[in-house]
Amino acid sequence: MRLEIDNFPVEDVVFGEETSYTDGVLTINKEEALEVVKEDEHITEADIKIARPGEKKRIVPVKEAIEPRYKGEGAVFPGVTDDVESVGHGKTIALKGCSVLAVGKHWGSFGDGLIDMSGEGAKYTYFSQLVNICLVADTDEEFERHEQQKKNHALRWAGHRLAKYIATAVKEEEAKEEDKEVFDLAPITKRPQEVNDLPSVVYVMQAQSQMEEMGYNDLVYGWDMNHVLPTLMHPNEILDGAMISGSFMPCSSKWSTYDFQNCPTIKRLYEEHGETVNFLGVIMSNLNVNLEEKERAALFVSQIASSLGADSAILAEEGYGNPDADFIECFKALEDAGVKTVGMTNECTGRDGQSQPLVTLDEAADAIVSCGNVSTLIELPPMETVIGELEALARDGLSGGWEDDDELGSSVKEDGSIVMENNSMFCGDQVLGWSPKTMKEF
Template identity: 40%
Template sequence: MALKVGNFYVKDIVFGDKTKFSDGLLTVNKEEAIAHINPEGKLKNIELYVVHPGDSVRIAPAKAAVAVRFRPDGRCIFPGYTGAVSKCGEGIIYAMQKTAVIVSGKYSNMDNGIVDMSGPGAQYSALSQLVNLVIYAERVNEKDLELTLRVEEEHRLAAHLLAEYIGKALEGQEPEDWEIYDLETKAAEAEEKKLPRVAAFLTVVSQLEAGLNEKFAGRDCHNMAPVFIHPNEMLDGYVVAGQCEGQAMTTYDAQNLPLIRRLYKEHGKTVNFVGVILVPADVSDEVKNANKLRSGEMASLLKLDAAVIVEWGGGSNIDVDFFYNVAELESRGVKTVGITCEHAGKMTVDPRAVAIVSTGETSAILELPPMEHVIGDLESIVRDYYFGTWPTHSIYGPSLRPDGSIVINSFALSGSGNNTGWLCETVKDF
């Protein structure tokens, strides 16, 4: 089951009469693109913007981020979500690199974040290093919805549909270079060398109401049991993220996950990479214990010698799932490395967790300058729900200041937790 990824590198994006890609320039027909992402008419006031690294732009709120892909054989990019469920993780897929689709709106909720394309906030998000096509849209029934735990499927779907639409501009072209992800070919070599059998574990969010969690093959992960998947399925669109806040991974992260790519590089050299286990992070302790036992049984059946577990969306409740799974694997003799960020520490720890990699502290207080342009609604920073902003504070005052500057907790910046490993620096020193 080999996946061949053909890469095309985006240098800039402009709007024009025809959606096409040539010599690093992506041209987008704005009207056609907008029609494609709103098939049921549930969105209104839709606009598209192009933002570059270094631009004086703040995206607030950022609701989802998606990498652009195209399948020459005509299959959809996100099986079960943007089209029919189909097998993925094999064959040929084209990838636009150095770019992403981000979606924004008027109102924020707890799974949204902020992206600064320049200034001190830019160092906290890998998205600030890309040339991004940004959707702004409002929902037709926006005022009827509660603001804290709102299902924002229309926005999330729009971002994935736009990424799929743009990818079709690559049809018939020749990639600049190729990456090949072939687990099985090197497996025999790894077995012959008796290399340690290693799997990646990811604590996907399943603790919220349907529509706010990750999706697997188009289905909400709510009440899902742990599942063993081929790593190519992660890179190839089977996992759709539900969040875009500081400690969470996005769909863009899942499609490009550095951990999986690095394990592939070591496969057959230093490790025998056997696959990925998605471990749902649920609410009740009863379900958490059931899930850790099930993922532990998978580890035993796979005869794992070692594991790397990443906290997908981190902090508080999911800390418990993370350490439960680390401890369970260690108790079965599986040497386990945990990768997680911190938010003024952790909700829980376990003495069996002897190899934890901290990707940084997400509770730093940051003062960020005003931007010349805001995509979204700056008032959402004090009006709505973000992790890491506030309408007023006894020391710092409101997060939004009259001149458009903001004072926030770094948790509010999309990707600041850096559980993916994209960023060199995850916390600003004062």
Template identity: 55%
Template structure:
């Protein structure tokens, strides 16, 4: 399966008379863009703003991040099964506006799954979005039944962001990209003998799929992940928009739609394919609320890995707490089957770092990579707010609480509430140091 990602390097975003890309500048016609947003009858008001690295601007509550992309050849759309009819992702050509993103932000109501991003100040570099220009969609909706609920589907705002990102990317559909990344991973039986002799490695991705009620979980080609069993997939499918982020899980532990489609771990494994490893592909697993479901999925995923001939695995968990049981069980099972395995996740060690990092522990889990502590405490200076900072304290954001916002606009917060800050996809900026 061969996928070409045509990149258009964006240095800045501006508003202009037409939506176009030229010489590193993305110009957006604001009026036309808002028409696309307001196609949804539940969107009651919307606006667009542009933020840059270093701006003393705080975004809250952030719902999702999306890459600007359009499908040029070989598929139905940028997010098949969601914004377009169901079709095969992972082949043909997709054009992307590289180095920028669309951020969807609520004008008022947030929830524990929504987050905060600082574009400047001491926490600018805690997320990848602090270091890139972003087009920000700020919207409110008439989904009254969710406004005062801690758990929200955020459907209207998230889908508006997906539609808008694809609409804007259409401006480069017929242009020649400045750079083309090619992802071409042959079928297992068609690889050369040199590659087959290398250790086979699988990437086991556990996206957030815990909610039994529909509408909150990660979508796989538009299908709710809670309704799936572990599945073997081609890595190109992920780089071509087969996953859309859900609206569940404390924010810093989430994987955004942007990260699913630009997954740096998949790209890293691709880069080593044929050199140090034989990258077999991706086992898409699930995170489940019940013990029997956890055990079943781990068992099935393990047998897929064995059937593929895997000798090594990278397991990535979106979330923490209850999902730690699925995560640890997956690590233990793969090791039991003779597959050398590392785990990639964040941890919950408390503000003092002295608590148990994972809900479930096992001596077999001796190769773990942490991307951050969800309980890390932040003291954040006052700055301009896009959205509504009060959502951090009022609406059950997992990093905030009543009284966490000071009269001068400064606030305190746990890492839990910083949007996708732990970057379990592989973007994490956390590092370890000896003192």
């Protein structure tokens, strides 16, 4: 399967009369863009604001991030903005260096997060490096307004429609050759002998799927991952919009749609394919609540990996706590099947860093890359501008914020400074491969 992604680098975003792209500057007709947003009658008010790297801006509560994409007659986000159809092949157009952020105007949620565009906080999230097109909106979804766990359906889907609309700015343009990426992976049984002789590796992604009610979990081709058994996917499908982020997950652990679209581990495995490894593909797995479901998923993953003849696996977990049991169960099943496995996850070791990093462990899990401690306390000074509503961090049950603490008080101080756990840093731990964090030995 061959996928070509034509990238158009975005250096700045401005508003103007026509949505267009010229010499790295993306111009957005705000009125037209908001018409796309308000196609859903549940969107009651909306605005678009721009946040650039280095600006003294704080964005909260952030619910989703999407890279603007366009695919001619094909589906950009199958099962969400488009009909369900195969992706991962043909040509896709991407606006690079920017993202569309879905941001709450008045209400936050357990799975929402914060982004600082400058200062100390900027180092904690990849999205501080991008020009962010912030869709700041509210909805009339009263049934969940005062719920800590929100589906955020109208706002997240509006973000995907907006991302698709914005990318039409370059639908008639031709990308420079140096800005084109090609991802071409031959069928497993049709590869040259010299490739088959290399150590084979499969990438196992445990996407968030713990909520039994539909609407909270990650989606594959628009279908809730809670209703999916582990399955083999072509990596191009993931890079090309088949996977959509959910709304349930402490935010530093979240995999946004942008992360799926640009998964660094998949891209690195492509670089190594045919050179040092034989990249077999991706096993898309899930995260479950009860033990029997965890064991069943692990059995499926190990069976698929064994049937493919995998020598090794990279195992990535979206989350912590209860999902650690899925992570370790899968780790053990792979190792028992003779598949040498390396895990990628964050930890929950408490604010002092002294607690057990994962809620369950096993001797088989002897090679784990840590992407950070979700409980780390972060103190940040005020910002000149807040996009969204800062009060949401303390008021609405964000996973790393609180209304009051016996020692620390409220997460939001009167002067606009904040104290919070890393839990609320938007996609801060970047388990999919571009976390800047490392281990320090004492």
